[in-house]
Amino acid sequence: MLYLKKYFTEGLIQFTILLSLIGVRVDVDTYLNSQLPPLREIILGPSSAYTQTQFHNLRNTLDGYGIHPKSVDLDYFFASRRLLNQVRQLDRLRVPSTEVSAWLVHRDPEGVVSASVQSGPSSIALDNGNGGGLDDVSNPEGSAMRGGVGGGAPESGYSPSTEETLGAVAPQDTQDHGNGNDDLTKEDIDLIDILWRQDVDLGAGREVFNYSSRHKESEPEKQPLEESKEDAEREEEGWRNGLNLQAGQTHGQVDGETGESIPEQLSSLGVQSSLSLQECLRLLEATFPFGEEPEFPGAVAPELRESGEEGPSTSRGLPLLPQAEPSLDLEQQWQDIMAIMELQDMEVNSTADSSFLSDHPGSSSPTSGLESGSLANFGLSSPTPINQDVSLHQASLPSCSQDFPAFFSPELDAPQSHRPALLSLSSSNSSNVNSTFGSTNLTGLFLPAPLNSTSNISSTPALADPLNSLLEEAMLDEISLLDLAMEEGFSQAQASQLEDELDSDSGLSLDSSRSPASPSSSETSCSSAASSSATFSEEGAVGYSTDSEVTGELEEGAVGGHQPEHNKFCRMSYQDPSQFQHLPQMEHVGHNHTYNLPPSSPLHPEHTLLPAAKRSGRDGKMTAASPPQHDLMDKQSSRDERRARAMKIPFSNERIINLPVEEFNELLAKHRLSEAQLALIRDIRRRGKNKMAAQNCRKRKLDTILSLEEGVDSLRRDKARLLKEKAEFVRSIRQMKQKVHSLYQEVFSQLRDEDGRPYPPSEYALQYSSDGSVLVMPRHLATEQARKPEKKQKDKKK
DNA sequence: GCAGTGTGTCATAGT
DNA sequence: ACACTATGACACACT
Structure with a gap:
């Protein structure tokens, strides 16, 4: 059972990470309940409850506190700890503060640091729905907030619990920044944090994404269709007020280095706005006959945009997206689109890193955005001549789904010049796909039937098969791990092989x-x-x-x-x-x-x-x-x-x-x-x-x-087993690195300054601050900020 | 004849 | 002290 636990834990972690990176949230228990005890039980132990705190117990346990320094389990511990730490970040990051704030910090010609702050209500809080799982109970504020939100529409996908402030824009014109970020260490971690906090919830049985606006904290159940211009203005006001103090535990955590000084600078300097998603939608609407206006939040966009431009907010010019709660069908359509994008993305995953970036510049190739690694949630934005400055957070608006069924439908493969650039730094896009779009094979695999029941126009079986294969392969890998665990870490093939070796090695293989x-x-x-x-x-x-x-x-x-x-x-x-x-x-x-x-x-x-x-x-x-x-x-x-x-x-x-x-x-x-x-x-x-x-x-x-x-013989088997485990770990790490690398490049490829120019990765870097904000700042500033905490700590020690 | 192995025996130490 | 056991060493038989 110990082996099983180890393997299952590691396998679950790997698989979850993989799925999270591709924007899928999975409740693995759903698929294994019939054969195996709940994963939580396997991981946490039979006595563990289905609670969030138990996950921390797991953390404590797997942190190795109970492992003897000389124990051979230490190897397992070190190997699995990395993965577990990452999963812990899912737990820690996702729940309390699902909002992501991205600050575009750049240096103007005079050398003054300015920043473009784009804050949008398109937050991507993952609602656990059932209230179980990995919610971080250590953050009562966040939990309470989410609870209040979830009470209204816990599974609707639009429980506005958090907000995401993304200063980055998702333009269509992207440049190849692939070579700019070879250092994956910190950026990788930051991006992983961003993704996980948005996408992954091990404990939830399904994924629900909350598109929340800032004011949703007080009005969690606000219906998007009811939002008026005053709402938008009010929302914007709240947005401004909450710019530096974000919901949940992030309040008060913004220090002068990340959340305070920079936003103030930004507000004082004035930040140019990017073309909002609503703008994009409107432009697209002119081209494509969408559904009725009132049914998608995009209708509010113009108003919001106006208010955003008029307001003195630091996010001046950045429209505040109303907290929309469109119908499930619309959301599912949107998610279907995203699912398809992900499918295509996975198909070309191998060539993602370079191809995506190279295809972006101006090219309207429909597949260009899909080749950007498995992190399709970020890479969905494809270059469109219409929208070049879609903010990332705006792009994640679910309302778009109803507007763009045709864009991401099977015709997607055909060259299109009108593809919307929607996509966003927020992984909510991909997440949404899984939350409500059941038609795709992806969701069919991992989501409960009720979610899948609604629809799907844009599902493409032809595209789904490759994904199925890939997922099946992933599942088989995990199953093989389980088998390995069942055999105490030794496969039959290996056993037979070793037996042959033994027989050949020794003339004394006498059965006593x-x-x-x-x-x-x-x-x-x-x-x-x-x-x-x-x-x-x-x-x-x-x-x-x-x-x-x-x-x-x-x-x-x-x-x-x-x-x-x-x-x-x-x-x-x-x-x-x-x-x-x-x-x-x-x-x-x-x-x-x-x-x-x-x-x-x-x-x-x-x-x-x-x-x-x-x-x-x-x-x-x-x-x-x-x-x-x-x-x-x-x-x-x-x-x-x-x-x-x-x-x-x-x-x-x-x-x-x-x-x-x-x-x-x-x-x-x-x-x-x-x-x-x-x-x-x-x-x-x-x-x-x-x-x-x-x-x-x-x-x-x-x-x-x-x-x-x-x-x-026993030692040889142990050696073979350990080598196999090592290979598994190495493979997992390699895959994660690849995905993180792709994600980083993807993000950078979509970032645009107020002038719509890309940020050269060689000069800018994404930094993930402790308060949940994602900053795009010059690398030298990032390094300076990285040094400051160290100094502070040293000072404190003194 | 040599090498490897099995067997019997002795010497010795230990029980 | 005696009986017995365990084991290394040796010699021999055998292949």
């Missing part, structure tokens, strides 16, 4: 279970045979003793020709050749010790006679003269048996060897034996016992070798 019977058992089994052997023990024992003259005499007469010691066959039953045949490590041993075979073996006569002459030393003496009258049984006897026969020992060697010492002493006492006989008997007993001991010793040695081999 098939080892010969233990000597003790063999001894018991041969007790019956011992009685039979006693029948010829009288025939003349062959004395072999260094201190016995009698043995010397007897050896010559008794030992004729290397008699087989067939008695051994009983005592050392595990030496039975038939048993060795089952032992792989013994197969190569060609020894034919036929003295272990029964007397009936036809091989004994010839075989035992030949080596007799070769014997040297003590055995040579024994083989010097072998009486020809000795029968087959004598030839099969052991030396000690022959000696015993020669010495006329009245009992068998088996008894001599195996009798308990007391019985053995009694046996000796019963018979009147000479000293020579007693010495021989004691030698026989000593040698016999030592022989068994030697056999046991060798057997133990062999078992030890086998166990060591098993240990080596």
